[in-house]
Amino acid sequence: MKRTKTSKSWMTEHVNDPFVQRAKSExxxxxxxxxxxxxDDKDRLIKPGMVVVDLGAAPGSWSQVAVSRVGVGGRVFALDLLPMEPIAGVEFMQGDFHDADFVAEFEALLGDRKVDLVLSDIAPNISGISSSDQARSIYLAELALDFALQHLSPAGKFVVKVFHGQGFDEFRKVMGGAFKSVQIRKPQASRGRSSEVYLLGVGPRG
Known part of the structure; x- marks a missing residue:
């Protein structure tokens, strides 16, 4: 298939991206x-000994960061529908994190411990229809929020990727009702032209 100008432009940008080059070298x-x-450096999300869940983890870069920072006393669970190459110290589970049987399997591994941090960098497969893509993005964020509220400790934190657009303000309000504090973050590694931001919820209201 012949590449379009858009795909060629994206590939050029991707190859020349300093964060892409740095990731390869590290x-x-x-x-x-x-x-x-x-x-994490700004908000001190991850501390030694924590239990962290990475939703939609594949290919695993967030799990790599999390496991390097929780230390030997912590646990990192990576959940995804897609397969993921193993990462030392990360407990990977392949399945649907809003399927009841899958969640029960996860809870059996978790035991009596609550989760300290839930991460979600999930984005839908892009169809090119902006209204549809945005709706699916918000839906995935809602599913991640439901999971987080079921499993977080009273002082737990939740980080979720959301795109500006229809439904964003409503989702942010829902987050505001669910957590004692909600902040918006736009990391430097997030491409400037992207409408993505991250919402950080701290302290579920129960």
Whole structure:
């Protein structure tokens, strides 16, 4: 298939992206790792001994960051519908995180511990129809929020990717009702032309 001008432009931008080059040199699976690093450095999301869940984890760059920062006393669960190459110290589960049987399997592994941090860098497969893509993005964010509220500790934190557009303000209000504090973050590694931002919720209201 012949590449379009748009796809060629994206590939050129991607190859020349300093975060892409840095990720390759540092053995990270995707440039997205630097988004989490920056948010963690700013908001102290990840601490030694924490239980962290990475939703939609593949290819695994956020899990790589999380496992390097929770230390030997922490646990990192990576959940995704897609397969993911193993990462030392990360417990990967392939399945649908809003399927009841899959969640029960996860909870059995979790045991009596609550989750300290839920991460979601999920984005829908892009169809090119902006209204449809935005609706699916908000839906995935809502599913991640439901999961987080079911499993977070009283002091837990939730980071979720959301795109500006229809439904964004409503979702932010829902987050505001669900957490004691909600902040918007736009990491430097997030491409400037992208409408993506991250919402950080701290302290679920129960």
């Amino acid at each position: 053995g990270l699976r995707a440039r997205a790792a630097y988004k989490l690093m920056e948010m």
